[in-house]
Amino acid sequence: MSGAPRTALAAGCWLCHDCALLCRVPATTGHGARCPRCGAALHPRKPRSLERTWALVIAASLCYLPANLLPIMTVTSLGKAQSDTIMSGVTYLLHHGMWPLAAIIFIASVFVPVLKLGILVLLLVSVGRGSRWRPVERTRLYRITEAIGRWSMVDIFVVTILVALVRLGSLATIEAQAGAVFFGAVVVLTMLAAESFDPRLIWDRSEETRR
Amino acid sequence: MLAACHDCDLLFHLGTVAEGATARCGRCNGVLRRRRRNGIERTLALSLAAAVLFAVANAFPFLSFDMKGQKTETTLLTGVFDLFEQGVPEIAALVLVTAVLAPMLQIALLLYVLLPVHAGRVPWQMARAFRLLRRVQPWSMMEVFLVGILVAVTKLMGMAEVVAGLSLWAFALLIVVLAGAMSSLDPHEVWERLEVPR
Numbered sequence: 001m002s003g004a005p006r007t008a009l010a011a012g013c014w015l016c017h018d019c020a021l022l023c024r025v026p027a028t029t030g031h032g033a034r035c036p037r038c039g040a041a042l043h044p045r046k047p048r049s050l051e052r053t054w055a056l057v058i059a060a061s062l063c064y065l066p067a068n069l070l071p072i073m074t075v076t077s078l079g080k081a082q083s084d085t086i087m088s089g090v091t092y093l094l095h096h097g098m099w100p101l102a103a104i105i106f107i108a109s110v111f112v113p114v115l116k117l118g119i120l121v122l123l124l125v126s127v128g129r130g131s132r133w134r135p136v137e138r139t140r141l142y143r144i145t146e147a148i149g150r151w152s153m154v155d156i157f158v159v160t161i162l163v164a165l166v167r168l169g170s171l172a173t174i175e176a177q178a179g180a181v182f183f184g185a186v187v188v189l190t191m192l193a194a195e196s197f198d199p200r201l202i203w204d205r206s207e208e209t210r211r
Numbered sequence: 212m213l214a215a216c217h218d219c220d221l222l223f224h225l226g227t228v229a230e231g232a233t234a235r236c237g238r239c240n241g242v243l244r245r246r247r248r249n250g251i252e253r254t255l256a257l258s259l260a261a262a263v264l265f266a267v268a269n270a271f272p273f274l275s276f277d278m279k280g281q282k283t284e285t286t287l288l289t290g291v292f293d294l295f296e297q298g299v300p301e302i303a304a305l306v307l308v309t310a311v312l313a314p315m316l317q318i319a320l321l322l323y324v325l326l327p328v329h330a331g332r333v334p335w336q337m338a339r340a341f342r343l344l345r346r347v348q349p350w351s352m353m354e355v356f357l358v359g360i361l362v363a364v365t366k367l368m369g370m371a372e373v374v375a376g377l378s379l380w381a382f383a384l385l386i387v388v389l390a391g392a393m394s395s396l397d398p399h400e401v402w403e404r405l406e407v408p409r
Contacts, residue, residue, distance in 0.1 A: 008215035008222050015215045018342045019402040022215050037402060038338040093366075101362055139218055139239045150352050153309060157359025158366070160306050163297065164290030165276040165283055165367065172278065172370075176299045184305045191349065203219040203239070 007203070014042045046198035050124060056193035057120050063185040064113060070179035073159050077172040085179060086110060086155060108154040109183070116152075116190045119145045123197060130205040142199045149194055152187045156180060216241050247395045251404075255329055257392035258321040264385035265318055269311070271378040274364065278371035286378065287311055313351035314389065320344040321392060328404055337405055341398070348393065354386045 008015055013022050016035040023042055025033050033042040071083035084092065086109045093102035119141045126133060159176050166174040214225040218241035225243060228234045234243040247253060272284035287310060294303035324341050327334040334340065360382075364373050 006222050007220040009220055011222055013213070013215065013222070015217065015220070018345065019338070020214075020217065020399060021402070022213050037405070038342065040338075040342065096369075098365060101365055104358070104362060135219070136239055139241070142218075143241075150349065150355055151358075153352050153355045154359050154362065156302060156305065157310070157356045158363045160290045160294055160302070161274070161285070161360055161363035162366070164285040164293050165274060165363070165373070166278075166370075167283060167293065168278055168281045171281060175297050176294055176302055181299060181301045184302055188305070195349070199218045199239075200220040203221075 007200075009044050009204075014044050016040055016042060017046070045200055045204070046196060049196055049198040049201060050128060052196040053120065053193050054124055056189050056196060057117060057124065060113075060186050060189035060193060061117055063182045063189065064117070067179055067182035067186050068110070070182065071177045072155065072179040072183060073162065073177055074175045075166075075172070076175070078170070083177065086183070089155075105155060105158075108151045112148050112152050113186050113190060116145045116149055116194070120190070120193055120197065123202065127201045127205055132205070135202050138202050139199050142194075142197065142202070145190075145194045149187070149191045152183075152190075156184050156187070214243060216243060244397070244399055246397050246400070250395050250397045250400055251325055251329060254321065254392045254396040255325040257388050257395065258318055258325060261318045261385055261389045261392060262322065264381045264388060265315060267381040268378045268385055271381075272376040273378040273382060274360070274376055275374045276367065276371055277374070284376070309350055309352040310356045313347050314353050314385075316347050317344065317351045317393075318389070320347070321396075324401065328401060333405055341401060345398070351389075353382070353389070357383060357386055 008022060012024060012026075014025050014033070015022055016038060018040040019035060019038040021035055021037045023033070023035055025042060025044075034040065035042055068086055071085050072089070074081055074083045076082075086105070090102050090106045090110070093099070093105065123138060123142060126138065159174075159180050162174045163176055166172050212225050214223045215221065216223070216236040216239060219236060219239040221236055221238050223236075223243065225234060228244045228246045230246050230248045233245040235241065236243055269287055272286050275282060275284040291303050291307045291311070294300075294306065320340050320343060324334055324337060324344065327337075360379070364375075367373050
């Protein structure tokens with residue numbers, strides 16, 4: 001390919017977010033344009049992608065602390081109540097020799113959310129500063145955040161199943177606690193944040209600074 | 212045909228993509244188009260199987276738990292109901308959406324769109340239905356739920372006897388079938404079939 005690669009935007013074309021039809025948009029219309037094939041509203045880039053993603057990332061980070069500090073469930077067995085946070089659950093599993101489970105929970109509940117927030121902040125800062133640094137790798141990082149986010153839900157599902165199974169009156173009961181609510185919020189907010197980020201911004205900025 | 216990369220907006224002249232082949236962006240390696248052999252028919256067949264498995268998975272208990280003679284059984288919905296009763300409706304709603312409603316909607320929308328498309332007709336409000344399908348997909352988390360089941364069962368193993376129910380097997384199969392349905396679906400092909408009669 002000769003010279004700078006040509007983007008759809010530079011050619012006056014917008015890609016429909018829903019049906020991926022490439023639409024030629026006359027310079028005069030702009031706002032309110034609709035896809036001729038599926039009727040979706042057309043945008044050159046996801047609207048206000050950086051602002052939205054920042055807002056969701058900050059909200060998720062705020063929820064991350066209580067999600068890890070507050071107990072996610074309480075086990076009451078023969079009158080004794082014991083509360084577990086995510087980390088105390090992991091150490092419990094480690095002490096009882098169930099290290100594969102401890103690894104699953106640690107990766108899904110502690111490592112993945114931090115990794116996701118870290119990658120999103122890296123992308124937001126680098127795009128905000130108009131960085132040309134390694135666009136291919138940054139796009140790959142974005143695809144990773146999109147793919148792994150859902151696995152953080154494992155702990156929420158474990159609590160649900162424990163609550164549903166262990167309800168034996170005075171013998172043993174398990175209750176979900178506030179930490180689980182915050183943790184659920186972290187998962188949902190980071191998923192929404194990944195969805196609102198537009199990876200094409202990574203490439204736009206590296207094109208602009210080249211000229 | 213002119214096309215653009217979804218991830219980096221590079222413009223392409225995309226020729227016909229052969230069945231079974233994948234076209235990727237030369238700049239960022241994003242998938243431009245992936246075509247499967249008989250994509251629509253294959254997806255339709257797997258979606259029908261998924262509908263049957265979904266009904267089985269939700270109708271029967273998936274685990275039973277036996278501790279000192281006291282036995283509890285749980286289906287997907289009773290777990291959600293217990294969370295709601297315990298005063299954590301937020302979690303109950305999240306689990307209801309991700310483990311029950313989103314997969315159900317996903318299967319229903321697949322059938323709603325693909326049955327008429329297969330017969331050469333355009334379903335009513337097809338664009339809206341197909342758009343909704345794409346929005347719902349990330350929230351359908353049955354495979355994560357299955358891992359959750361395995362973790363919970365292993366945790367409880369020392370305490371009591373946990374028995375897998377019929378629906379656990381249906382559930383495991385459902386995940387494979389639905390993943391197959393989604394991966395053999397080429398959205399471009401569906402949109403192109405829609406485009407012709409209009």
